Amino acid sequence: MxxxxxxxxxxxxxxxxxxxxxxxxxxxxxxxxxxxxxxxxxxxxxxxxxxxxxxxxxxxxxxxxxxxxxxxxxxxxxxxxxxxxxxxxxxxxxxxxxxxxxxxxxxxxxxxxxxxxxxxxxxxxxxxxxxxxxxxxxxxxxxxxxxxxxxxxRAGHEPRTRLVRRLLLGGPVTPAAEELTRFGLRADGSYHCLVAGSVDPVRADGLAGRLARHGAVVGMVEDRLAGLTPRLPPADRLDPTALLVAAPAGPLDRAPRMYGLCLAALRVAAGQGRRGLYDVTELAGETALAAQPALAELLGDTLLAALDPVDGFHRELVSTALTWLDHGQRLDRAGAALHVHPNTVRYRLRRLRELTGFPASAVGEGAGGWPVVEILRWWWALRSWRDRR
Structure with missing residues (x-):
């Protein structure tokens, strides 16, 4: 036993x-x-x-x-x-x-x-x-x-990665033409800077291979797959679960600035749960606003001081106003997105105006001459108030 x-x-x-x-x-x-x-x-x-x-x-x-x-x-x-x-x-x-x-x-x-x-x-x-x-x-x-x-x-990955890092991070020594040529780059060429979101090693290898087939020279930069490519691959040729941000093509000496912009835009897109390939210019507004978190908080607290974050109706008013702004200031489109009648959208916007001073033109079908800067100011305030809560 x-x-x-x-x-x-x-x-x-x-x-x-x-x-x-x-x-x-x-x-x-x-x-x-x-x-x-x-x-x-x-x-x-x-x-x-x-x-x-x-x-x-x-x-x-x-x-x-x-x-x-x-x-x-x-x-x-x-x-x-x-x-x-x-x-x-x-x-x-x-x-x-x-x-x-x-x-x-x-x-x-x-x-x-x-x-x-x-x-x-x-x-x-x-x-x-x-x-x-x-x-x-x-x-x-x-x-x-x-x-x-x-x-x-031994496989040549390390020299390639070192070159990519020097080009994107702005190394103290400019790579020689012979070194660029070794990896398929030209000193007078025009290249897109490309940065990928965090992926596991296996998927990173697969993504690097797909990019390389389109002429990209990539490596791990600050723990992210990044590099330069003469042409962007079709989005349907990439891993659909991956997030990539690219900058418009430009000379090599512009690469460090483009890398910084791509990285900032990538953080914004990742925070929104996006997937796919994006041009950095598509995310320009959100990236610029994200760079000023203190101002965003101040704006939300000032314009929307009358709103209570624990009040479900107040959160509903903010969500409705954001949807209205994001759908061209159209009641019908906002109603369809929210699955409510346009009159419900109008009512909520009117209540928001009564509580906060939201512009009076919001109760109409369009912005009605509402200045673009004013639209931006309120959109940013509403977005900041919602995201912080």
């Missing part, structure tokens, strides 16, 4: 298994990794949670198998390190995230272990063992990262 171990060691193993499958614990460890590593924080939160789960499961499996750390093949950890190298993340940035996550995981083990009544001496023995495996795990992550960096360098 097999004897089931129900002692303290078994309780400690059960504690570890529970933590690895606990979403709240995973989120706490992932949050620590993001908080202590700016490079990790720029990854999608779901990707960081996947990374944490992978490492914790890898370590737990090694502990359960009772295999010495030096004899264990931490293949998953090596693969994770390689993925981050492919994304352009530095080994130091990766390690800061891994170590911060490890420290938070140890805190969770102690906290939950004591709550479960596991003796301190058992927790101490377990944590010493965990420390040995965690060290081996970190070495595997570093080895995977460095191996991938060497492979990328």
């Amino acid at each position: 097999t004897t089931v171990d129900t002692g303290p060691a078994a309780s400690f193993d059960a504690l570890l298994r529970n933590l690895v499958t606990d979403p709240a614990a995973i989120e706490e460890v992932a949050g620590a990794a993001r908080a202590h590593s700016p490079e990790v924080s720029r990854l999608p939160p779901a990707e960081v949670r996947r990374q944490v789960t992978t490492l914790l499961r890898c370590g737990l499996t090694a502990l359960q198998d009772r295999i010495e750390p030096g004899e264990r093949d931490f293949a998953e950890a090596r693969r994770l390190g390689a993925d981050r190298a492919t994304q352009g993340m530095s080994v130091s940035g990766l390690l800061r995230g891994v170590q911060a996550g490890r420290d938070r995981a140890v805190e969770l083990v102690i906290r939950h272990g004591r709550s479960a009544g596991i003796p301190d001496e058992v927790l101490l023995d377990g944590l010493i063992t965990i420390g040995r495996y965690a060290t081996a795990l970190e070495r595997a992550v570093i080895d995977g990262h460095r191996d991938a960096e060497r492979d990328l360098a």
Whole structure:
């Protein structure tokens, strides 16, 4: 008859298994990794949670198998390190995230272990063992990262990425014509700057390949896929779940300014949950306004001071006014978008006017000579008030 171990060691193993499958614990460890590593924080939160789960499961499996750390093949950890190298993340940035996550995981083990009544001496023995495996795990992550960096360098990825970074970030030395020619660029050429939103390593590789087939020279810049291309690919040839922002074509010396604009527009588009390929000029207004958050807050608080953010009717008035403005100041179009009668839209606009002084022409079918600057001022105030709440 097999004897089931129900002692303290078994309780400690059960504690570890529970933590690895606990979403709240995973989120706490992932949050620590993001908080202590700016490079990790720029990854999608779901990707960081996947990374944490992978490492914790890898370590737990090694502990359960009772295999010495030096004899264990931490293949998953090596693969994770390689993925981050492919994304352009530095080994130091990766390690800061891994170590911060490890420290938070140890805190969770102690906290939950004591709550479960596991003796301190058992927790101490377990944590010493965990420390040995965690060290081996970190070495595997570093080895995977460095191996991938060497492979990328041999394949020419690293020189290409260095060139892209110099062109987009404004390196101190202008690339020579021979270096540009090596990667298909010309000093007198005209190129679109292109920046992609955060994607996982596999999708980033696929996206880079599609862009390269249209003449793009891309690399990982500040943990984002970015580069220059002589022509933009058709939107239907790209990953439909990806977000990309491009600038109109221009000379290479304009690339750093275009990169900054694309990055600012990308943040706005990502915050709105957009997907697809956008020209930076399509997002110009929202990008410019997003650069002045303090003014936006002041404007919303001043023009809409009479509105209560916890009042559902007031929120409905703001939503209606924004919809009306976004649909050409047309009652019929706003009503169709809101699934209400145009008279309902008119009534809500009139109530908003009574509360805030919203321009009187809003109750008509059109703007009625309402100045463009005034439309912008109210649209920005309404948008700021809504988004902050």
